[in-house]
Amino acid sequence: MFVLELTYTAPVEEIDALREAHLAWLDEQYEAGVFVVSGRKNPGDGGVILAVGDDRDRIEAIAASDPFAQEDVCAYRITEFTATRTAPPLKEYRQQLHV
Template sequence: MYIVLLTYTAPLPEIDYELPDHAEWLARQFEHDYFLASGRRDRHLGEVIITRPMARGKLDAVLATDPLALKHLAHYEVVEFAATKTAAELRTVNEAIAR
């Protein structure tokens, strides 16, 4: 499982212009069942994405297709972790086999 910390590297007007394409990209990742949650970070610094378990190379390939990455408007920090405790709603995710 991963937490992706996305930090904007361009002025907010440039980011805002690309957000509709980024939102469509996010929607596709949820449709593919890759992402569990996403949202903006405080003070509009960037975003946080929580992913399902998958191979790191696959995650890197998915992130590389983000319009913000393609236009070099954001930096991505990926934190891998193994959840040892989860809420009942997340137990199936915790027990999921990496894809």
């Protein structure tokens, strides 16, 4: 599982001009089953996305396809982790530690 943290690197006007395309991109990733949760950070200097998967290269490629990333108005920080515990409704996303 991955945490994708994006931080805006451009003025809000540039972000707003791309927001509709970014939201459509988010919808595509939800439909593909990659994204589980997303939202704006507080304060509003970026966002956070929770993504499922085991292939970091694939997640990095997906992040790079974000219109925000393509237009260089944000920077992504991607953190991989093993989701060994979840709330009951999210149990399908639980992972086993590989020791």
